[in-house]
Amino acid sequence: MMYNNNNKNAIVLQEYLTWLQQEMRKRLATYFKIADADETATMEVGSHAPGDASPEMPLADFIRKNNLNGEEQLLLLLALAPHVNPVFFEETIQDYLISKGDFPLIGCVKGTQFRGMLATGETLLFLLAGEDLEARINAMALLSEKHFFAQRQVLWLEQPPEGEPAMSGKIVLSQEYIDLFLTGKHAKPRFGNDFPAESITTPLDWEDLVLSAQTMEQLQELKKWLRVKDKLAAKNKRLKPGYRALFYGPPGTGKTLSACLLGKPDPADAATQEGIDVFRIDLSQVVSKFIGETEKNLSRLFDRAEHKNWILFFDEADALFGKRTNIRDAHDKYANQEIAYLLQRIENYNGLVILASNFKNNIDPAFSRRFQAMIQFPMPTPPERLKLWKMILEDELLATPGMLEQVAAAHEISGASIINVAQYCFLKNIQPDGQMQPITKQDLEEGLIREFNKEGKIYK
Secondary structure: OOOOOHHHHHHHHHHHHHHHHHHHHHHHHHHOOOOOOOOOOOOOOOOOOOOOOOOOOHHHHHHHHOOOOHHHHHHHHHHHHHHHOOOHHHHHHHHHHOOOOOOHHHOOEEOOOOOOEEOEHHHHHHHHHOOOHHHHHHHHHHHOOOOHHHHOOOEEEOOOOOOOOHHHOEEEEOHHHHHHHHHOOOOOOOOOOOOOEEEOOOOOOHHHOOOOHHHHHHHHHHHHHHHHHHHHHHHOOOOOOOEEEEEEOOOOOOHHHHHHHHHOOOOOOHHHOOOOOEEEEOHHHHOOOOOOHHHHHHHHHHHHHOOOOOEEEEOOOHHHHEOOOOOOOHHHHHHHHHHHHHHHHHHHOOOEEEEEEOOHHHEOHHHHOOOOEEEEOOOOOHHHHHHHHHHHOOHHHEOOOOHHHHHHHHOOOOHHHHHHHHHHHHHHHEOOOOOEOOEOHHHHHHHHHHHHHHOOOOOO
């Protein structure tokens, strides 16, 4: 969802924070037995709930789509409040604590660098249940691993120092949802140890992709699945939630470009106009020689990606998805365990996972059975090579007509190699003033020789 009305969004956020503040003050007044306190204060949202006037605003829209009850809304707001108003908790409780000293029951703690107060699990329990032990135990379910918030990685309870009560941990709201509620957009995760993947895009379009008719038809099936996957899931519960595809073929034949294009918005389809993020997994950051670390890295990756509708692209996937071996030592045993863990996580992921490999036979057969699509990217045929040559080297750049037809017919190279040869020709013939000298047949041959030498082939 996109919007540009920051003023309206600020009003909605303030309405929710005002409601949270009122509920907290009701609980404080009841606890301290202040005169005229509302002893029967309810935690449910009333008929005139915050955000009713602007349901399209990010926070109100999220609450409505996920059907959050009053208690869940209060938990969400406890986590969000310091990110909107850094002195929210101080302003809310200061009137009740002036002459009463420290108040552990309310649970708020100071941050490490943040000088304001942050909500903890104790803050939530006090707000919802006060000193009622049974109600406090019931309220703990909101912070359990089985709850929607934890499963979707919306918010969670931070692990406190060893030996301290679990509910003393801070309530942490995902940065992606902080950005969503404040700006209307999920923030892309940053590449690093916690998220070993980088976002990849391309300026090219489907018209720039030259593939065989069969390969293109299979890619269109993937494209269609991305548009209708929610409808498919609603049609039959036996259908698995995600989609797994193997792209295999020689380097430079369009595997990475195809993955990027699958994520690009389609102007002709309103459902995909915002596009889908494509993340290429950095296997050097995932695979570890230490036992158990590879699984941990993968777990963080899939936990972060779950329910985000991202495309996960494992390039050079042989390193991680290779065939299992007979167990000869402890290393083989744990390598096989990594593959078994991968099978389970990939099968449960509800988005599109693409594995790319130069050779189909390098992938473990256990993965092959779980692929919905295995798409071959062969070396381009002579007509396809000619089309690629003409896309990048226009007729007016050439010294002699018919050069490209001869080169395309005589030399089998990939699309990436064609681009490399063309770049060599451009670089050799461009002048300091930006003008281009005509590209000769000798220029093309020199570029081809360089490319063949790189690949250890003999130019004929």
